[in-house]
Amino acid sequence: MNLTRSYILVLDPEGLHRNDAHPLETGLQYPIxxxxxxxxxxxxxxxxxxxxxxxxxxxxQDWSQPLVSQLRQHDQAPDMTIVALTDSASPQWDYSEDTPGLDGLLVKPLSIDILRSLVESAFARHICQ
Structure with missing residues (x-):
């Protein structure tokens, strides 16, 4: 596995975890x-x-179509998995159809088992492409 390419990118503009580890880093053994x-x-x-x-x-707007399209413009983008994570009470959860570049939509709270499964699936997709 090429560690320079095998990492997780989390875009969290509303995140308040500036000095602490991000909650998604908990329990994962992958570069984030x-x-x-x-x-x-x-x-x-x-x-x-x-x-x-x-x-x-x-x-x-944090994960709108222009951003997803910009991420998908890279040569290696087909093997990159892009998902959005939102609160269950958010009215935005049903807009994923308007963002065709998304591979999925997740709703908080996200269990560590689901997160690990997602990460393993994304890394397998990345390696097999």
């Missing part, structure tokens, strides 16, 4: 990069394609 802005996320993807991108937020 947490971006606080779309610009930071795109910059990181330009340095190396992640296996998994998790777009966190209840604001549809």
């Amino acid at each position: 990069f947490v971006a606080r802005s779309t610009e930071q996320a795109v910059s990181r993807v330009n340095q190396g394609i992640p296996s998994l991108v998790i777009l966190v937020g209840n604001n549809f």
Whole structure:
């Protein structure tokens, strides 16, 4: 596994975990990069394609079609899994159909077992492509 390409990118512009580990890092044994802005996320993807991108937020603009399209423009993007993570009470959860580049939509709270399964699936997809 090429560790420079096998990492998880989390875009969490609303995240308040600046000094602490991000909640999605808990219990995972994979490299994780947490971006606080779309610009930071795109910059990181330009340095190396992640296996998994998790777009966190209840604001549809945080993981809108232009951002997903921009992430998908890279040569290695077909083997990158992109999912959005939102609260169950958010009215945004049903907008995933308007964002065709998303591979899935997850709803908080996200159990560690589901997260591990998602990560394993994304890494397997990344390696097999």
